[in-house]
Amino acid sequence: MTSFSLTFTSPLLPSSSTKPKRSVLVAAAQTTAPAESTASVDADRLEPRVELKDGFFILKEKFRKGINPQEKVKIEREPMKLFMENGIEELAKKSMEELDSEKSSKDDIDVRLKWLGLFHRRKHQYGKFMMRLKLPNGVTTSAQTRYLASVIRKYGEDGCADVTTRQNWQIRGVVLPDVPEILKGLASVGLTSLQSGMDNVRNPVGNPIAGIDPEEIVDTRPYTNLLSQFITANSQGNPDFTNLPRKWNVCVVGTHDLYEHPHINDLAYMPANKDGRFGFNLLVGGFFSPKRCEEAIPLDAWVPADDVLPLCKAVLEAYRDLGTRGNRQKTRMMWLIDELGVEGFRTEVEKRMPNGKLERGSSEDLVNKQWERRDYFGVNPQKQEGLSFVGLHVPVGRLQADDMDELARLADTYGSGELRLTVEQNIIIPNVETSKTEALLQEPFLKNRFSPEPSILMKGLVACTGSQFCGQAIIETKLRALKVTEEVERLVSVPRPIRMHWTGCPNTCGQVQVADIGFMGCLTRGEEGKPVEGADVYVGGRIGSDSHIGEIYKKGVRVTELVPLVAEILIKEFGAVPREREENED
DSSP: OOOOOOOGGGGGGGOTTTTOOOOOOOGOOOSSOGGGOOOOOOOOOOGSEEETTTEEEEOOOGGGGGOHHHHHHHHHTTTTHHHTTOOHHHHHTTTHHHHHSSSHHHHHHHHHGGGTTTTETTTTSTTTTEEOOOOGGGGEHHHHHHHHHHHTTTTTTEEEEEEOOTSEEEEEEEEGGHHHHHHHHHHHOOOTTOHHHHHHHOOOOOTTTTTTTOOHHHHHHHHHHHHHHHHHHHTTTTTTGSSOOOOEEEEEEEESTTTTTEEEEEEEEEEETTTEEEEEEEEEOOOSSSOOEEEOEEEEEEGGGGGGGHHHHHHHHHHHHHOOOSSSSGSSEEOOOEEEOOOHHHEEEEHHHTTTTBBBSSSOSSOOOTTOOOOOOOOEEOSSSSEEEEEEGGGGGGGOOHHHHHHHHHHHEEEEEEEETTTTOOOEEEEEGGGGHHHTTTTTGTTTTSSSSSOTTTTTTTEEEOTTTTOOOOOHHHHHHHHHHHHHHHEEEEEOOEEEEEESSOOOTTGGSSSEEEEEEEEOOOTTSEEEEEEEEEOOOOOOOOOOEEEEEEEEEEEEGHHHHHHHHHHHHHHEEEHHHHHHOO
């Protein structure tokens, strides 16, 4: 079992320059559980469904009836043994044909390797893998960026990188024989890909301008770093949490802007004071899936800063022990919360806290609900005098090796060798001497695709991988998102940034439900009645303190008909003006 001790020191307390400081009562500050949060649960239901055997948690025999195929794969062989017992070394020596010839090794490459952050692209790139990195808070270095560029460069057209909606890198084109050396290379630059896929905790998200933000509530980097180190046992693999019922997302909020999107995380730490102490109110259960999407809800609990890790551990243990493992569409943590009731789930978390206690939520929430979300593009002053951060647009998050090398050079030349990734798939160069910002802005790299001043609709454009690489995607997303947006910009002028998100399938990696306008890939009927690529269009998603999930506006729209529809939506719902009218008025 994993053990730890933790004491936070004064630098982690809220910045003295934070403003405004007034307390705002929000939903996270409930002091009593809502009536509907209680549920009648038999005592037998609270028996842990997993047990520790040979250092790993495994599903008990009595709970194996009706489990899903992925659970069977985990029972047959613990996935983390591929790393912790060097199983990857032997796997990498075999050909794909050999691996495909036996069910066990085929399950290794298609399922178990996801515990090492490796995703086989069987459908579109047989024998090639996407590799997902852990990058807590989206903070990376020029050395790490150069290393990743060196990896993907050798794979030619198949090699590229993406900034994801969880503030981390994904690299593409990886082949299995290279993996052992890549893992060593990652470790040499302080990176890991462990436990970044399947039934594990995903990358901890925080404020992308943490520590440099003049308006931040608290620096989220120490918390997200500790969470990531704890989850992966300092990149060695943590078997306490490699057998969750499904994936699990966590974020730590450090800004009034809620760049971290707390309402779509399984666990969100919301900064709040209580009786003169700094800590966090807790939101739980937010998630997206093909069958259901839910916003996180208050747990009616507050923890002091020192208890960030014990609380995370307690929540994960409750989910690991009690979560169901049947229909994969009903195994995310919110389904367990539904079954136990909020208060019942809270009780199970409380049982697993070190002292068996969990304080009720605080009314002294530190997030200003009236805050107008700031734009991080372009040159922005840091809290450190004489320094600025520069936000760059990365079109739909896609980069090539040369792009990454150039970003690393810019970070070294003008900043401190650091880069920040955002959940909107963009990149920030921090710690630029204000006297050097003009020279940075004149760099050719910033004159073309990676602009610090993207067009108003490009600013909020997000797209998942799409069918180019992802076997589950129904439509191509990244190039189409750019093309549709460019064409729409020629038709209408919009008064403010509009967030448009694209996802290739109902798994909604592109998070279309929180976008102003979202596009979910589907098949629809063409003019001759044959299936063609289409999209279900969502409208009205919100992020921030008044967050809510968007609703279907129109289903099954052919992709060839999206441009006029989007222009129409922008005019009707968002105050856009047709370009002809704008020109006539001038």
